[in-house]
Amino acid sequence: MKKIYHSTSRVVFMCGTAGSGKSTYAKSLERQGFNRLSFDVESFKRGVRVHPLSKDIYDEIKIFLDHELRSLIAQNKDVVLDYSFWSRQMRDEYKNMLVPFGIKPEIVLICTPKEIVLQRIRDRRGKHPNDIILDERTAVQYFEHFQPPTSREGDITVIKGY
Template sequence: MTARVVLVCGPAGAGKSTHARALERAGYVRLSFDEAAWEQGLREHPLPADAAGQVHAGLHVRLRTLVAAGRDVVVDTSFWSRASRDAYRAVLAPLGVVPVTHLLATPPDVVLRRLAGRTGSGPHDVVVPPALARAYLDGFEVPTEDEGPLVVVAGGA
């Protein structure tokens, strides 16, 4: 049986990690960009491009290994650009896996409120200043069905 892979997509504060943990409870292995970065001592976002590339490279290796073992995987990162989503699709294509993108559709005011309450206490609580939060929202490239399977998930209040 071919492994299933979900790419959880949305801006910071959209609820991606909460959604990914629910899939983890359903049997998926969860790969978290923020946790991997935190483990490497990277605490401020956005990460420099080289550091982000290294974190993603590590996730790619783990993803390939898990999928080759037949495990279902959920990847928890912003996937803010189509290019970032395509990079993971390229990792999976030789394995015969077409990932499903889960877009967390969370109202911008909710995202901004959640980010304003962050304290920096852990990998899913990284402080995002208001101007950066707005830039994340404005720069987010919403996935479309022409990229592949897409599920829109309500991001809550």
């Protein structure tokens, strides 16, 4: 039987569409001492300023970030995952990753109206990691296919992202 390591880390899942304000909120947690992990930051470091990511780059970044997450948890560090967590499947995958550490994630859902999200996407220029360029058609698709977390997934903090 595999022994569970009980970490004292807090892990926050940022849920929301591109342009909803996840990174802004995640950076506020970072200022409070959380370690922020972000696909956007890692892709920017690799010179990729336009999304969606190719499968190869996505997989490379995911492997790196998953390793970082496990390492931070092993050090009992608090972590905010500045991802979209757009699907229940993705949230379940990461919840299962936390089980061996005895961690139940905190879910933060950023709810922002579609018009605001799309304007924020239009305004992006790729100048910094939180300014990743996304074409409007893809942004609309992301918005329409987003699967908000439900109370069956645990406690959810809902933030209005205006």
